[in-house]
Amino acid sequence: MGGSTVEPVVRESVGSAPGNLAIASLARTLRCVECGHETRLEVHQSCPACLGPLAVTYDLSTLRGSVPSDRLSGRPRSIGRFAELLPPLSLPWSARLDLETTPLRPAPRLAEWLGVETVWLKDDTVLPTGSFKDRPASVAVAFAAAQGHRAVGCASTGNLAAATARAAVRASLPCFVFVPAGLPDSKLDPVRQFGGQIVEVEGPYDVANRVANLAAEAAGIGVVNITLRPYYTEGSKTLALETFEALGWNPPDAIALPLGSGALLAATERAISQLREIGWIPSGPGPALLGSQPDGCAPIADAFDAGSDEIVPVEHPRTIAESLAIGDPGSGYEALRAIRASRGAADSPTSEEVIAAIRALARTEGIWVEPAAGTVIATLRRLREAGTVRRQDRVVAFLTGAGWKISHAVALSRVGSAPIHLDPVHPDLSQLHVGPRPEALGGAE
Amino acid sequence: MGGSTVEPVVRESVGSAPGNLAIASLARTLRCVECGHETRLEVHQSCPACLGPLAVTYDLSTLRGSVPSDRLSGRPRSIGRFAELLPPLSLPWSARLDLETTPLRPAPRLAEWLGVETVWLKDDTVLPTGSFKDRPASVAVAFAAAQGHRAVGCASTGNLAAATARAAVRASLPCFVFVPAGLPDSKLDPVRQFGGQIVEVEGPYDVANRVANLAAEAAGIGVVNITLRPYYTEGSKTLALETFEALGWNPPDAIALPLGSGALLAATERAISQLREIGWIPSGPGPALLGSQPDGCAPIADAFDAGSDEIVPVEHPRTIAESLAIGDPGSGYEALRAIRASRGAADSPTSEEVIAAIRALARTEGIWVEPAAGTVIATLRRLREAGTVRRQDRVVAFLTGAGWKISHAVALSRVGSAPIHLDPVHPDLSQLHVGPRPEALGGAE
Numbered sequence: 001m002g003g004s005t006v007e008p009v010v011r012e013s014v015g016s017a018p019g020n021l022a023i024a025s026l027a028r029t030l031r032c033v034e035c036g037h038e039t040r041l042e043v044h045q046s047c048p049a050c051l052g053p054l055a056v057t058y059d060l061s062t063l064r065g066s067v068p069s070d071r072l073s074g075r076p077r078s079i080g081r082f083a084e085l086l087p088p089l090s091l092p093w094s095a096r097l098d099l100e101t102t103p104l105r106p107a108p109r110l111a112e113w114l115g116v117e118t119v120w121l122k123d124d125t126v127l128p129t130g131s132f133k134d135r136p137a138s139v140a141v142a143f144a145a146a147q148g149h150r151a152v153g154c155a156s157t158g159n160l161a162a163a164t165a166r167a168a169v170r171a172s173l174p175c176f177v178f179v180p181a182g183l184p185d186s187k188l189d190p191v192r193q194f195g196g197q198i199v200e201v202e203g204p205y206d207v208a209n210r211v212a213n214l215a216a217e218a219a220g221i222g223v224v225n226i227t228l229r230p231y232y233t234e235g236s237k238t239l240a241l242e243t244f245e246a247l248g249w250n251p252p253d254a255i256a257l258p259l260g261s262g263a264l265l266a267a268t269e270r271a272i273s274q275l276r277e278i279g280w281i282p283s284g285p286g287p288a289l290l291g292s293q294p295d296g297c298a299p300i301a302d303a304f305d306a307g308s309d310e311i312v313p314v315e316h317p318r319t320i321a322e323s324l325a326i327g328d329p330g331s332g333y334e335a336l337r338a339i340r341a342s343r344g345a346a347d348s349p350t351s352e353e354v355i356a357a358i359r360a361l362a363r364t365e366g367i368w369v370e371p372a373a374g375t376v377i378a379t380l381r382r383l384r385e386a387g388t389v390r391r392q393d394r395v396v397a398f399l400t401g402a403g404w405k406i407s408h409a410v411a412l413s414r415v416g417s418a419p420i421h422l423d424p425v426h427p428d429l430s431q432l433h434v435g436p437r438p439e440a441l442g443g444a445e
Numbered sequence: 446m447g448g449s450t451v452e453p454v455v456r457e458s459v460g461s462a463p464g465n466l467a468i469a470s471l472a473r474t475l476r477c478v479e480c481g482h483e484t485r486l487e488v489h490q491s492c493p494a495c496l497g498p499l500a501v502t503y504d505l506s507t508l509r510g511s512v513p514s515d516r517l518s519g520r521p522r523s524i525g526r527f528a529e530l531l532p533p534l535s536l537p538w539s540a541r542l543d544l545e546t547t548p549l550r551p552a553p554r555l556a557e558w559l560g561v562e563t564v565w566l567k568d569d570t571v572l573p574t575g576s577f578k579d580r581p582a583s584v585a586v587a588f589a590a591a592q593g594h595r596a597v598g599c600a601s602t603g604n605l606a607a608a609t610a611r612a613a614v615r616a617s618l619p620c621f622v623f624v625p626a627g628l629p630d631s632k633l634d635p636v637r638q639f640g641g642q643i644v645e646v647e648g649p650y651d652v653a654n655r656v657a658n659l660a661a662e663a664a665g666i667g668v669v670n671i672t673l674r675p676y677y678t679e680g681s682k683t684l685a686l687e688t689f690e691a692l693g694w695n696p697p698d699a700i701a702l703p704l705g706s707g708a709l710l711a712a713t714e715r716a717i718s719q720l721r722e723i724g725w726i727p728s729g730p731g732p733a734l735l736g737s738q739p740d741g742c743a744p745i746a747d748a749f750d751a752g753s754d755e756i757v758p759v760e761h762p763r764t765i766a767e768s769l770a771i772g773d774p775g776s777g778y779e780a781l782r783a784i785r786a787s788r789g790a791a792d793s794p795t796s797e798e799v800i801a802a803i804r805a806l807a808r809t810e811g812i813w814v815e816p817a818a819g820t821v822i823a824t825l826r827r828l829r830e831a832g833t834v835r836r837q838d839r840v841v842a843f844l845t846g847a848g849w850k851i852s853h854a855v856a857l858s859r860v861g862s863a864p865i866h867l868d869p870v871h872p873d874l875s876q877l878h879v880g881p882r883p884e885a886l887g888g889a890e
Contacts, residue, residue, distance in 0.1 A: 098811070103545065126571045128811060130849060169811040193848065195808040203869045211872050218874045363640040366543070366573060366614040403638065404575060404849045424648045427656050429663045 023075070023083035026062065030054040030230050033266075033334055041087065043147070045213075045227050053331055054230040055270065056087055063278040068249055077101040079138055082241045085274055087231045089142040098170060099138055102126055104246035104396070109364035110377070111395075115384050118394040120252070122243050125369060125402035129162040129190065131323075132239060132264070132400040137163035137224055138170070139235030144222035145171045151221045152228075153177060155205070155212040157187045158323050159401060164224050165196030176221055178212035180205055233331070236267035237274075243396055244271075244281060251281050253393040256290040256380045258372045258400055259300050259346065260324045262335030265291050269338035287396070289344035290389070291335060292379035294319035294371070298348035300332050304339060305346070311336065320351050321371035323401065345388045349378035357381060358403065368403035376400070468520070468528035471507065475499040475675050478711075478779055486532065488592070490658075490672050498776055499675040500715065501532055508723040513694055522546040524583055527686045530719055532676040534587040543615060544583055547571055549691035549841070554809035555822070556840075560829050563839040565697070567688050570814060570847035574607040574635065576768075577684060577709070577845040582608035582669055583615070584680030589667035590616045596666045597673075598622060600650070600657040602632045603768050604846060609669050610641030621666055623657035625650055678708045678776070685716035688841055689726060696726050698838040701735040701825045703817045703845055704745050704791065705769045707780030710736050714783035732841070734789035735834070736780060737824035739764035739816070743793035745777050749784060750791070756781065765796050766816035768846065790833050794823035802826060803848065813848035821845070 029038045034052030047054055063071070063084060075081050079099040083089065103123045111119035124132040137160060144152050153176035154164040161177045168175035177191045181200040188198050199215075201208040209226065216227040224232045244251065251272075257264055269289060275281045293301040297317035303310060311332040317325035329335070339346055349357070351371075358374035361367055369377075376397050383389045420431050474483045479497030492499055508516070508529060520526050524544040528534065548568045556564040569577040582605060589597050598621035599609040606622045613620035622636045626645040633643050644660075646653040654671065661672040669677045689696065696717075702709055713734060720726045738746040742762035748755060756777040762770035774780070784791055794802070796816075803819035806812055814822075821842050828834045865876050 098550070100548065105543070126573075128571075129813075166811045169808055190813065190849075193804065193807045193813050194811065195804075197865060199865045199867060201867050201869050201872070207869045211867055211869060214872060215874055359638065359640075362638045363614055366611045366639065368574075368635065368638050402849075404635075404847075420642060420644045422644060422646050422656055424646050424652045424656060427646070427659060429660055 023080070025086060025088040026058045026060055026084045027056045027087050027234075028059045029057045031057045043216075043222070043227050045229055053334065055266075056230055056234050058085065058274065060084075060274060060278050065279050068245065068280045072245070079135065079235075079238060082238060085237065085241065085271070086139055087143045087234050088146050089139065099127060099134055101242050104243055105365070105367075107365050107397075110361055113360050113364055114377075114381055114395075115391060116380070116389060116395055117392050118252075119380075120243075120247070120394075120396045121365065121367065122239060122396060122398045123367060124239065124398065124400055125367060125373075129159065129166050130402035130404065131159035131163065131370070132236065132398070133159040133163035134166065135238050136160075136232045136235035136263075138167045139238075140164075140222070140224035140228040140232035141167035141171050141173065143231040144224070144228060145173065147222070149173070149220060149222040151176060151219070152224060153199075153212060153215070153221045154224045155179075155209045155226060157183055160225060161188070161196070162190035162194070165191045165194035168196065169194050176212075176215065178208045178215070178223075180208050229330075233263045233267050236264045237271035239264070239398055240268045240271035241275070244275060247396075249275075249280050252287050252396045254286075254288040254290050254344070254389060255396045255398065256292065256376045256383075257398040258321075258324055258376050259291040259293045259335060260326045260329065260372070262291075262300055262329045262331035262333075264398075264400070265289055266331045266334040266338055269334075269342065272342075285343065287342065289339050289342040290379060290383060291339050291344065291346035292324075292375045293346065293348045294321040294324055294354060294375050295348040295350050297321075297325050297327060298346075299327065300329055300335055300339075301346035301348040303332075303336055309336075319371075321354060321375050323370070323372045324375060345383055347379045347382045349375060349382055353378040353382070361399075362403075367399060369399050370401035370403050372401055373397075373399045468525070470531060470533040471503045471505055471529045472501045472532050473504045474502045476502045488661075488667070488672050490674050498779065500711075501675055501679050503530065503719065505529075505719060505723050510724055513690070513725045517690070524580065524680075524683060527683060530682065530686065530716070531584055532588045532679050533591055534584065544572060544579055546687050549688055550810070550812075552810050552842075555806055558805050558809055559822075559826055559840075560836060561825070561834060561840055562837050563697075564825075565688075565692075565839075565841045566810065566812065567684060567841060567843045568812060569684065569843065569845055570812060570818075574604065574611050575847035575849065576604035576608065576815070577681065577843070578604040578608035579611065580683050581605075581677045581680035581708075583612045584683075585609075585667070585669035585673040585677035586612035586616050586618065588676040589669070589673060590618065592667070594618070594665060594667040596621060596664070597669060598644075598657060598660070598666045599669045600624075600654045600671060602628055605670060606633070606641070607635035607639070610636045610639035613641065614639050621657075621660065623653045623660070623668075625653050674775075678712050681709045681712035682716040682719075684709070684843055685713045686720070689716075689720060692841075694720075694725050697732050697841045699731075699733040699735050699789070699834060699840045700843065701737065701821045701828075701840060702843040703766075703769055703821050704736040704738045704780055705771045705774065705817070707736075707745055707774045707776035707778075709843075709845070710734055711776045711779040711783055714779075714787065717787075730788065732787065734784050734787040735824060735828060736784050736789065736791035737769075737820045738791065738793045739766040739769050739799060739820050740793040740795050742766075742770050742772060744772065745774055745780055745784075746791035746793040748777075748781055754781075764816075766799060766820050768815070768817045769820060790828055792824045792827045794820060794827055798823040798827070806844075807848070812844060814844050815846035815848050817846055818842075818844045 031038045032047035032052045035050040037049040105121045107119040107121045127134040151174045155178040165175045175196040178199045201211045212223045216223045296319035314327035354374040357377035476483045477492035477497045480495040482494040550566045552564045552566045572579040596619045600623040610620045620641040623644045646656045657668045661668045741764035759772035762772045799819040802822035
C-alpha cells in the first residue's frame with residue numbers, strides 16, 4: 001500500500017494460515033426492520049409476519065469496550081477481518097473468498113474540484129470483478145456454504161452476476177444466473193468465464209426473479225440477492241468497517257454513496273451503529289450519509305427532496321447508471337430513514353453531471369469509475385454547491401465500481417476530445433501544446 | 446491482505462508521509478547490452494555507439510550484505526519501495542504514482558490443473574489500468590518529471606496507452622498518445638478518460654513511432670517506450686522484486702511470464718541478478734525463466750526451439766493476444782540469452798490453448814485474465830506436459846493483465862457454454878443439475 005493510501009495504525013504479519021483463524025460470528029437472529037418480528041438465522045427472504053425486509057441482529061456484549069487494535073491484531077486484511085460483525089461464514093470458506101481490504105485513498109485534487117478540504121476515496125474498483133458487489137456476493141456464498149447449500153445463484157445481469165459466479169468458484173459451488181431471455185452476450189460473458197450456468201427465462205426481469213425463487217425452493221439453490229438477501233446485505237457493511245479502521249476509528253463528517261435498492265446505505269448505517277454500540281467510534285452525531293441516485297431513477301432522492309415518507313416507484317428508469325436503475329428499491333424506506341437520522345441528504349444529478357464527474361475523477365486522481373460511482377461524485381459536487389456539504393468537511397466517497405466494463409457510458413463521454421491529426425511527412429508539431437496542463441487542478445470541467 | 450495471499454514476513458506502519466521518505470537511487474550509468482558502451486543517465490533511446498538496447502547500471506556496494514527486512518522497514522508497499530534499484534524518480538512524484546504492491550496468490554487448484562505441486566500467481570490484474578504496464582509507465586513518467594520534462598507520451602494503442610495517460614495524471618503532466626489514424630474509438634477510450642491527447646498520424650504504426658520520436662526532440666515530450674525506454678523497462682523489475690519479497694527471499698524454481706518485446710523477461714533477469722549481487726537471494730541456479738509467446742507471433746520462442754541465436758521477425762502477427770503481437774521484439778536477444786542462462790525455456794501455445802487456460806484460471810482461482818496472461822498459463826501447461834517443468838517445482842506465474850477489457854477474445858471463448866431455457870409458467874427445474882461441480886477440481890478443460 002503506501003503511496004497516498006491511508007494506512008491503518010497497526011499492521012501485522014498474518015502468518016501463513018489465515019484460514020485457521022477462528023473468529024466466531026456474533027450474529028444471533030433475523031429481525032424485521034418494519035415490524036420487529038424475530039426469527040432464527042435461517043433462509044428467509046423477508047419477514048414471515050409482514051413481508052418487510054429482514055436484518056441480522058448481533059449480541060455484541062463481548063466486544064463492548066474492547067480495543068480495536070487488540071481485537072484485530074494478527075488478522076488477515078480481507079473480508080473475514082470483521083467476522084464477529086458478519087453472518088456465520090464457515091471461516092475456511094471465507095478465507096478462500098480472498099477479498100482483500102481495499103485502499104482508502106486521499107484525493108486532494110478531486111477535493112479541490114469539489115471545493116471541499118478533505119476527501120478520501122474508498123476504492124472498490126480494485127476488487128476481483130471490479131465492483132463492491134464482490135463483498136455481499138462473497139458473504140452470501142460463504143453463508144450458503146456454511147449452511148450446506150449445494151449450489152448458489154442470483155437474478156442479475158450486471159455486477160452482481162459476475163461477483164456471484166466468481167464467489168461460487170472460490171467456494172467450489174455450482175452457480176446459476178437467472179436472466180430474461182435474449183440479453184446480449186456481452187452482459188453474460190463474465191458469468192461464462194467463471195463457469196456460471198446462464199438460465200434464461202422468457203419474460204421480463206420479475207419473471208426471472210420468480211423462477212429463481214422457485215428454483216431456490218425446489219432445487220436447494222441459495223439465491224444470494226433473493227433467498228439469502230438478509231445475509232447478502234451484511235457483506236456491504238465491510239466497506240464502512242474498513243473505512244473506519246483506515247481512518248483510525250475517527251469518523252469522517254460525511255460518507256457519500258450510491259442508492260440503488262438502498263441496501264448499501266442501510267448496511268452502512270448498521271455498521272456505524274454497531275461500531276458505536278461497541279465503543280470503537282464515538283456516539284453522537286455524524287457521519288452524515290449522502291445518498292446518490294441518477295435523475296432518471298431517483299425514487300429515494302425524490303422522497304427526500306419532497307420531505308415525504310412515501311417512496312413512489314419509478315416505472316421506466318432511464319439512466320446511464322445501469323446498476324442504479326432500480327425503480328422500486330427494496331431497502332428504500334430503511335435508506336430514507338437512515339439518511340434523515342444521520343442528518344444527511346440525497347440528490348440526483350443528470351447524466352451530463354455524472355459524465356463530468358467521472359472525467360474529473362479520472363483526470364485529477366487517475367481512477368476510472370463506472371457511472372454509479374460517478375453519480376456519487378456528481379452528488380457531492382451538487383451538495384457542496386448547495387452548501388449542504390461545507391468546505392471544511394472531511395468526506396469519504398465510496399467508489400463502488402470500475403469504469404473499464406462500461407462501454408456505452410464511455411461512448412457518451414467522448415464529446416469534446418477531438419484528436420489532433422498530423423501529416424506523416426511534414427508533421428506540424430506546433431499543434432502539440434506542451435505547457436501548463438489545460439484543465440487547471442481544482443478547476444471545473 | 447491475507448485470505449490466501451502470501452504475506453511478507455515483516456509489515457510495518459508506514460506513517461502518513463511516505464512522500465517524504467528519502468531513498469536515493471543507486472543508478473549510475475546507461476550501458477549498452479550489446480557493445481558495453483557506457484553513457485550518462487540521460488535521455489537516450491539506444492546506444493549512441495551501436496544502436497543496441499541500453500540498460501541502467503547501478504553501484505550496489507552500499508546494499509551488499511544488508512538485511513532486506515532492516516532495509517525495507519517502514520517503507521510504503523508501493524512502486525517506490527525498491528527505489529535504490531530504480532532510476533532516480535524524484536520521490537515526491539513516485540509517491541503520488543500510488544501503485545500498490547500487488548498480491549502474490551497461492552493457486553492450489555490451478556496447480557492441480559497444471560499438474561504442479563506449488564503455483565503462485567503474481568496478480569497485476571488489480572493495478573489501476575488493469576495491466577503490469579502501470580509499472581514501467583509510472584517509473585518512466587516519474588523519471589521524466591525528475592528530469593524536468595514538461596510532457597510525456599507513448600506510441601501505443603493498448604495497455605501502455607492507458608497506463609501512460611494515467612501516470613501522467615498522477616504527475617500532473619500533459620500526455621500525448623501517438624497512434625495510426627483510423628483506430629476504433631474503443632481502443633482510445635481509456636486515454637480520453639484520463640485526459641490524454643490522441644495524436645493521429647496517417648500511416649502504419651512505425652510512422653506513428655517515427656513522429657513520436659520527432660515530437661520528443663522538437664517539443665520536449667518524454668515518450669516512455671521510445672526516448673525513455675531504458676528507464677521505462679526498469680519499472681518492470683518491480684514485479685520480480687515484489688515476488689521475491691513476498692516469498693521471504695526464497696526463490697521459486699521457475700517464473701513464467703509473457704514475451705512481447707522481451708523487455709519484461711530481460712528486466713526480470715536484471716532484478717534477479719541484482720538481488721544476487723546484494724545477497725538478498727542466494728547465488729547459484731534458479732529460477733528458470735519460462736517465456737510465453739502466442740503461436741501466431743513467436744519469434745523468440747521459435748529461436749529458442751530451433752536452438753538458434755538469430756531471431757527472425759514475424760511480418761504479420763496473427764493472435765488473440767494483441768499485447769504480444771510484436772513481430773520484431775526490441776529486447777528479443779536479451780530475453781533469449783536470459784532464458785538460456787537461467788536454464789529456462791520458451792513455448793508458443795495456440796489460441797485454443799490460450800482460451801482454455803484463461804477459462805481454467807477463472808474457474809479454479811476466480812481470476813479473469815487477458816490473453817497475454819492466458820498464454821503464460823497455457824505455456825506452463827505445455828512445459829509441464831513436456832516434462833520441462835516437474836511436478837515438484839515451485840512455480841510463479843506473472844498475471845500481467847485483466848480480462849475485463851478484452852471483448853473479442855471473450856467472444857471466442859463462448860463456445861460450449863449454452864444457456865438453459867426455462868418456460869416461465871411451467872419451468873422444468875430438473876434441468877438445473879445441482880451436484881458435484883461439472884469440471885472436477887484439477888481436471889482438464
